[in-house]
Amino acid sequence: MRPLLWIASALAVARAEDGLDGWLRYARLRDCHTGGQLDDFATSIVALNATEGAPLHTAAHELQVGIQGILGLELDVSDSVTDKDTSSIIVATAQAYEDEFGSLPEAVDLIEDGFYLSNKGDDTVIIGSNERGALYGAFEYLSMLAQGNFDEVAYSTNPDAPIRWANQWDNLWDNGTHGPVERGYGGVSIFYDGVGHVREDLSRVPMLGRLLASIRVNGIVINNVNADPTILSERNWDGVEEIANLFRPWGVRIGMSLNFASPQTFGGLDSFDPLDDQVIDWWQGISDEMYERVPDFAGYLVKANSEGQPGPLTYNRTLADGANMFAKTIAPHGGIVMFRAFVYNHLADWTDWHADRANAAVEFFAELDGQFDDNVVVQIKYGPIDFQVREPVSPLFSTLRETAMAIELQVTQEYLGQQCHLVYLPPLWQTILDFDLRVDGQESRTRDVLNGNVFGKKLGGYTAVTNVGMDPTWLGSHLSMSNLYAFGRLAWDPTLDSGAILDDWTRLTFGLGRSVRETIRAMSLESWPAYENYTGNLGIQTLTDILYTHYGPNPASQDNNGWGQWTRADGDSIGMDRTVRNGTGNAGQYQPEVAARYEETETTPDDLMLWFHHVPYTFELHSGKTVIQHFYDAHYAGAETAATFPKRWETLRGRVDDERFEHELYRLTYQAGHSLVWRDAINEFYRNLSGIPDVHDRVRHHPWRIEAEDMTLDGYVPVDVEPAETASQYRAVVTNGTGTAATTLDFPDGTYNLAVNYYDVVGGNATYSVALDGKTVGTWQGDAEFRLGKFPSEFLDGHSAIRVTFEGVPIRRGDELVVTGVADGSEQAPLDYVSVLPLGVVD
Structure with missing residues (x-):
């Protein structure tokens, strides 16, 4: 399909408000929001020297469709100024504008991907340093209009860093464990069919390209870092080329994750030694074919010698040897290698007091500083462990003085509620980006390491694990899309305010209503602190089950x-204990001022106390x-x-x-x-x-709770739950057919909220009902695996635990309460407890 038809298709779907267009709904403004601004609005769009299929052409048609949606105006598109007596929206590259008009406006000051926007005077002018920049400027202007902002502006804006990439952990195969998208909670892959091939239907790809371009993301890695070598098969080459073609109109370049052992496991060589001439020649052939098919290919992403993945250490080569091998094959084409610093021993001896995974990145990479080729970028997770709810900034950012670096964030909420919990992530990210690393005793914010201001390395920036899927919400939740939007905004300008970004996203996604914006803002800004509080705080990490789904408590x-x-x-x-004095020495990996702060409990902040002590x-x-x-x-x-x-x-x-x-x-x-x-x-x-009690006597004290195993059971039998603490009083009840759990209520007459805690496991959809004195209060089904995107559980545990609440239920002392469960498949209608809660009481 041609770009204009893709835009029209996406907008047509958005009218149903299913979320497919995200923040690009282009909802019609009410007259009260336009305030007479349409009287002198432009009558045409001029795209200077636009060619079909290129970002400038896309920009013109995006403006056309967006303005029609937002303002109800139908503007024609042309490639030159024909009537200088009428106002136009002129969108162009700097070179094309200068060729047409002789000189650029005085305020134009652009670097790669930057743009200038001015709506002062007769014409609205959008000038990009390149075509991608012009497209970004078009989206900026449409964002203003969609928010009812008709203020006069004239400014240039440039990216803080050149690398602004999404990392998509898509698998070619549906292995039944992680599925087509590893840590993906928004449906199956938009790229792969689950049986080893690029999908025949790639209609979602340009829709994603549109979303990414609107937030100025300029690259996407299209497969899992735990890469499958068969991505390099002939059939998949054709598919990869088509994916690149579909992203190209949006200025989004593709990258690819590589499996280090591919020359041996896929290519038939005896080795994958990065210094072996045959291996080097094999990879050179791969790179040359890639650039022949995809001339604007962005580069490779490599995970090596981590979590069982192959790498150069297999042959006693250095990680730099491995990275540089790839880098040399794509340097002539202008490509870069993103080499992940996520290298550690996942079989460490936990009884060794001095062992520490948090030390691994510095231990592996510090001695290699200066040995990487110029087109290698070390991609570093924001903290030393793995996307936890609170971590200190990785000390590697202040260690690699001679090596380009990019930060790795995670939009997909792997450890943070898997899109089933509202957790707005930018405040977390900004604790990292704003942190002063104190390099050589000088102010050295992490963001200034990434943009090159600290060490003078201009090739750096931002990556984020995005893991979108075929769900119309993309990520599995409408509210979670604020994190994807904010990633792009912060990658362009990391000094932006998280609340202001959220306001923009809310207006674009849900409209201009003040109550909507204020409610979403308040909940979202409270969500990360709340999640940290009820999961793991004081720097102890997210206390989830790291051996299973990374979701519930364990x-x-x-x-x-x-x-x-x-x-x-x-x-x-x-x-x-991460002190130098007595522990793992992790505190000593930071610059001296920071190290001294973390070495002592007296100067370590409470929110990292248990990380360091x-x-x-x-x-x-x-x-x-x-x-x-x-x-x-x-x-x-x-x-x-x-x-x-x-x-x-x-x-x-x-x-x-x-x-x-x-x-x-x-x-x-x-x-x-x-x-x-x-x-x-x-x-x-x-x-x-x-063995220490809660001074407020809340823990273990639940006066409104009735344990299922203490009720009169018919068809139900008690079972132990593992982990035990994920069931109230450690037990639940299950049935192989139909079971009832009954009790006589002994609460004062009144109106209550009636809550039932149960477990919803995969393998069936049990049905339930709850009744008072023979009158049904409510019914429900154990179908959360179809309504929530989280990784499902087959066990009674903290992942499958769930609650249903019936509000405003009149109850009299002596009422008989009966919960009935009907098993289905392997789901045995499990029950944990019932709470009879006075209004306003949280159990």
Whole structure:
């Protein structure tokens, strides 16, 4: 399809408000928002020297379609100025504008991908340093119009860094474990068919290109870093070429992840030694064919010698040897190699007090500084572990003085609620980007390392694991799309305010209503602190199950294994000792001023205390609380915040279209219930481990709760749950057919919210009902695996735990409550407990 038809197709779908157009809905402005601004609006669009299929041509037609949608005006597109007495929107490259008009406006000051926008005077002028920049300027102008902003402006804006890439972890094969998209919660791959090939239907690719271009993302890696060598098959070459062709009109260049062992496992060679001439020649052939097919190919992404992946260390070569081999094959074509610093031993000895996965990046890469070719960029995760809810900045950013670097963020919420929990990520990212690394005792923000201001390396920037899918919401949740939008905005300008970015996204996604914007802003900005509170705080990391789905609570899984995400929790104390004096030495990997701060508990901030220090549960924090009491209080506070989200969203009923409203209401209601699972599991685990009670007597004290195993059971039988703390009182009940759990209520007469906690596992869709004195209060089905994008669970655990609530239920003392469950397949209608909650009470 031609670019204009792709735009029209995307906009046509957006009218249904299913989320496919994201923030590019181009909803019609009301007259009150245009304020008479249309009287003197441009009558045409002029795209100087535009050629079909190129970004400038796309920009012109995007302006045409966007203005028709936003303002209801139909503007013609031409390639030259024909009537100088009428106002036009002129979009051009700097060279084309100068050729046409003799000189550039005085305020034009552009670098690669930058643009100038002016709507002062008779014409609106959009000038890009290149065609991609012109397209970015067109999107900027449409964003202003879509938000009802008709202010006069004249300015140039340039990217903070040249690399602004998405990393898409798509698999060629559906292996039944991770599925077509590893850590993907928005459906199957838009690129691959799950049986080893590029999809025949690539209609979603240009739609994604449009979204990426609108936030100024200029590259995308189209396959998993755990790369399958068969991406290099002849059939897939044709598909990769087609993907590149579909992204090209949007100025998005493609990159590819490579499997280091491909010359041997796919190419038939005896070796994949990066210094072997035959191996080098094999890769040179691959690179030459790639550029013959895709002349604007961006480059390679390589994960080597990490988590079982092959790499140069197999042959006692250095990581630099491996990176440079690839770099030399694509340097003549202008390509770059993104070489991941995520290299560590996942079979480490956890009993070794001095072992520390957090040290790995510096240990592997520091001695290689200056040995990488100029077109190699070391891609570094924002923290030393793995996308945790709170980590210090990676010390590698202040270590590699002679090597180009890019940061790796994660839009997909692998450890952070998997798009089922609202977690707005930019405030987390900005703790990293704004951090002062104090290189040589001077102010050295992480963002200034990435843009080259600190070490003088101009090739650097931003990457993010995006993991979109075929779901019309792209990521599985409408609200999670704010993170994708914000990534692009921050990659262009990392000094932007997270709240201001969110306001723009909300107006573009849900309209200009003040109550909608204020509600989404408040919830979103509270979401990361709330999630940190009810999952893992004080720098202990996200206390999720690292051995299974990275989703629900399982603090015990952190220790006693080789993965290195240790808490070293025992009956007396908790936290990693990362001091130089007595621990792993991780604090000493930072620059001296930062190292000195982290070395001592007196100067380590509370939010990283357990990252750097192993302390007793009774250790007093700067806040005045003990560590264990902070845990109890924070987990209750986080769950209390999450409990407010559904009610706050409910205030927007009728102000947000029904489809998207109900979609998010389900998720926010789920989050409110699941935050209680998190709260109780973590608090119970550490209460058991430490033996120290909650001073407020909340932990283990649930006066409104009725345990399923304590009810009168017919057809149900009690079972133990693992981990035990993910069930109230450690047990649940299950049935192989139809079961009932009954009890006589002993609560004062009144109106209550009736909540049922149960487990929703894969393998069936059990049905449930709850009744009072024979009258049905409500029914439901265990079908969350079809309504939530998270990685499903086949066990009764913290991943499958879920709650349903019936509000405003009249109850009298002596009423008989009966919960009935009907098993389906392997889902045995499991129940945990019932809560009878006075209005306004959070269990």
